[in-house]
Amino acid sequence: MIMEKIKLENSRAQMKKGVLDFAVLLVVSEGAIYAPDIIVKLKEAGLRVVEGTIYPLLNRLKESEFLEYEWKESKYGPPRKYYQLTSRGRAALRELTDGWNELSRTISNLLKK
Amino acid sequence: MIMEKIKLENSRAQMKKGVLDFAVLLVVSEGAIYAPDIIVKLKEAGLRVVEGTIYPLLNRLKESEFLEYEWKESKYGPPRKYYQLTSRGRAALRELTDGWNELSRTISNLLKK
DNA sequence: CGAGGTATATTGCAATGCAAAGAACCTTCT
DNA sequence: AGAAGGTTCTTTGCATTGCAATATACCTCG
Numbered sequence: 001m002i003m004e005k006i007k008l009e010n011s012r013a014q015m016k017k018g019v020l021d022f023a024v025l026l027v028v029s030e031g032a033i034y035a036p037d038i039i040v041k042l043k044e045a046g047l048r049v050v051e052g053t054i055y056p057l058l059n060r061l062k063e064s065e066f067l068e069y070e071w072k073e074s075k076y077g078p079p080r081k082y083y084q085l086t087s088r089g090r091a092a093l094r095e096l097t098d099g100w101n102e103l104s105r106t107i108s109n110l111l112k113k
Numbered sequence: 114m115i116m117e118k119i120k121l122e123n124s125r126a127q128m129k130k131g132v133l134d135f136a137v138l139l140v141v142s143e144g145a146i147y148a149p150d151i152i153v154k155l156k157e158a159g160l161r162v163v164e165g166t167i168y169p170l171l172n173r174l175k176e177s178e179f180l181e182y183e184w185k186e187s188k189y190g191p192p193r194k195y196y197q198l199t200s201r202g203r204a205a206l207r208e209l210t211d212g213w214n215e216l217s218r219t220i221s222n223l224l225k226k
Numbered sequence: 227c228g229a230g231g232t233a234t235a236t237t238g239c240a241a242t243g244c245a246a247a248g249a250a251c252c253t254t255c256t
Numbered sequence: 257a258g259a260a261g262g263t264t265c266t267t268t269g270c271a272t273t274g275c276a277a278t279a280t281a282c283c284t285c286g
Contacts, residue, residue: 006177008205010241011134012212017274018131019220021124026223036233046219052275055235060273064119077232078282092121099125100220106159107132107213110139123272130243149264165244168265173242190263191251 016047022096023047024057025085028067029093034080058083066092129160135209136160137170138198141180142206147193171196179205 027033027041035054042049058081061067066089069081085093140146140154148167155162171194174180179202182194198206 006134006173006179008208011205011209012215013274014241015131015135015209015212015216016219018128019216020274021119022128023220023223026220034233045222046215050275051234052236052277053273055233056273059235060119066119074232074283076283078234080233092124095121096124096128097224099128102125102159103128103132104217106129107136107139109158110136111210126243127272133243147264163244164265165246165267166242169242169267172266187252187263189252191265193264 019100020047020049020053020057021061022093022100024054024061025066025089025093025096028083029085029090032070032082032084034072034082038083061089064092065089132213133160133162133166133170134174135206135213137167137174138179138202138206138209141196142198142203145183145195145197147185147195151196174202177205178202 023042023045024038027038027045030041033041035051035058038058039049039051039054058067062069062083065086067083068086069083071079072082073079136155136158137151140151140158143154146154148164148171151171152162152164152167171180175182175196178199180196181199182196184192185195186192
């Protein structure tokens with residue numbers, strides 16, 4: 001039987017994993033932006049995210065019509081997909097903000113004992 | 114190609130998922146307790162958790178030596194496993210509390226713009 | 227053209243929540 | 257004793273998703 005031990009770094013990573021959709025929508029809500037800059041912004045905020053995570057996630061967010069993108073040319077390489085929120089995306093961001101606030105309350109409830 | 118749309122309820126659930134280890138350790142830190150009561154406490158705090166989630170999680174936490182248990186008889190059914198924190202568990206709880214505080218700061222960083 | 231940098235995408239794996247089903251133990255009622 | 261129903265713990269199979277690694281394509285410069 002498989003019975004993996006829990007690694008603490010994994011648990012902390014799991015916490016971050018849970019808020020990634022939310023964090024990406026927050027970053028994009030500040031203005032049109034392309035993937036490598038999203039990664040930089042998240043890192044500045046304290047979230048380490050890599051390409052293999054962000055591209056599938058952006059595709060899911062686009063498929064869900066929370067994000068849309070426009071190609072823009074670059075002086076430094078191939079064209080970039082600049083993402084921005086759709087109106088559905090803004091609604092989702094409000095929902096997820098509520099979810100975050102609920103979760104904060106939940107943990108506060110458990111911590112204050 | 115598989116390209117699932119993101120469901121908002123799932124995203125909110127994902128957030129909660131990320132803190133489950135932490136939440137369970139917090140509940141157990143209040144005193145020896147068995148699984149169905151852990152579920153109740155989490156529900157009171159705002160986290161919906163079911164058996165198929167909690168039992169494997171408790172087993173992982175025990176395997177990781179964060180929790181230990183004693184069998185206790187019950188008047189209402191089969192004996193129960195009462196879990197409590199080990200010293201490793203208390204250390205893990207401090208680590209995860211730090212992780213939670215970091216995550217709160219991260220989201221604050223992103224929200225305040 | 228070749229080298230090196232930039233941008234996006236894909237594959238395979240690992241972790242884990244959960245629905246559903248099952249197993250084992252207990253009390254109560256008939 | 258047997259049946260019914262509740263309680264407790266376990267297991268199986270599936271879906272989701274982060275990530276390392278790899279691939280693909282485009283761009284500029286020499």
